[in-house]
Amino acid sequence: MAVLQRIRLTRPRQVPRPGERCELCGDGIGDDHRHLVDVKARNLMCACRGCHLLFVSEGAGGGHYRAVPDRYVAFPGFQLSRAQWDAMQIPVSVAFFFLNSELDRVAAFYPSPAGATESELPLEKWAEIVAANPELGTLQPDVEAFLVRARPERGEAECYLVPVDVCYELVAHLRRLWRGFDGGREAHVQLDSFFGTVRERCGVKA
DSSP: OOHHOOOOOOOOOOOTTTTTTTTTTBBBBBBEEEEETTTTTEEOOOOOOHHHTTTOSSGGGSSSSSEOOOEEEEEETOOHHHHHHHHTOOOSSSEEEEEETTEEEEEEEEEEEEEEEEEEEHHHHHHHHHHHHHGGGGGGGTTTEEEEEETTTTEEEEEEEEEHHHHHHHHHHHHHHHTTTTHHHHHHHHHHHHHHHHHHHHOOOO
16 A cells, blocks of 8 residues: 555646546546556456556456556567568568467457458467567567567568557557558558657667
């Protein structure tokens, strides 16, 4: 309780917008709220800070809910060949991957006009990528994602570990802007801006 009291005193109070509520306790929440992953239902839930803290510890709540952390990590030495990217059969240049603990496999998603589209990723391909990049083994299941922006024509990729809710936020923005096959100019501008923010959070200089 003392920790919660200190947080309350040191953080500015958020002003909730009408209708915005914590999906666990019902309290009003502001724009800058946190999220939980409902592992069973495979969806994100908006949460107040108090409810978010309840599920930070491993195994809290029987593992039904997990708090999405705010960790950002850059992988400047990441290795991904054009053949590996092509083998994943992702038709656009951006995708995110996370470990789905319920299904016990890696889930791969990419943005599209329909939102987040899942790609069936063969486990052997993921194992091959992790073997070349052992740092991927630090991903927390369900709540952290490995975000990739591939540039196969250059034989390189931009790669980060990010909170999974950030990836779905990106997909939602791109869905509203998407035009044509590859998203169009506005979507690419949004993508550039998004990755610029991720680099800043990781402390990577442009």
